[in-house]
Amino acid sequence: AAVVGQTLSALFEAYANEAAAAAEDEEAVSAKGGKGGGRFLSTAEAAQLRAAHGAARRGALAAVSELAPLLSAAQLAALFAFLIGRGPFEDDDAAAHAAGVQAAMDALDSPAAGAGGVALVLPLL
Numbered sequence: 001a002a003v004v005g006q007t008l009s010a011l012f013e014a015y016a017n018e019a020a021a022a023a024e025d026e027e028a029v030s031a032k033g034g035k036g037g038g039r040f041l042s043t044a045e046a047a048q049l050r051a052a053h054g055a056a057r058r059g060a061l062a063a064v065s066e067l068a069p070l071l072s073a074a075q076l077a078a079l080f081a082f083l084i085g086r087g088p089f090e091d092d093d094a095a096a097h098a099a100g101v102q103a104a105m106d107a108l109d110s111p112a113a114g115a116g117g118v119a120l121v122l123p124l125l
Contacts, residue, residue, distance in 0.1 A: 004070045011067075012082050015060040019087055022053035054093035061088060061099035068106035079107050 025046075064079065071079065083089055088100025 001072055001075075004067060004072075005075055008064065008067060008071070008075055008079065011060045011064050012086070015057050015082075015088065016086055018053050018056040018060070019091070022050065022057075025049050025053070050093075054096050057088075057091065057093065057096040058099045061096060061103050064103040065099070065106040068103065068110045071107065071110055071112055073112045076107050076110065076112050080104065 068076075068079075083100055083104050088096065088103070091097045091100060
């Protein structure tokens with residue numbers, strides 16, 4: 001259970017880091033008229049950067065989905081707090097948003113959630 005919890009925390013951190021990096025890159029490109037990290041980014045390069053950050057966020061959320069059957073009730077509560085409070089449900093990358101929704105659905109279907117899975121989510125809403 002401890003290893004699963006540590007892995008879950010690392011995935012939350014990976015998602016959050018990629019989301020923050022994507023926001024910083026977008027801000028840098030907007031503020032500097034196309035210059036990210038001090039150099040000019042073409043439209044194609046900026047799109048590649050967005051795609052890379054989105055892929056990393058999707059990967060973290062896909063891994064969370066795979067962990068769902070192993071999570072305890074407390075870890076499920078932490079997962080829902082993360083999904084609702086840290087952004088995957090509001091991710092502007094449609095595929096990352098869908099991966100967040102899938103992770104939530106997989107968590108609700110997990111053995112630890114059982115029939116009371118919705119009770120884990122309601123206090124967060």
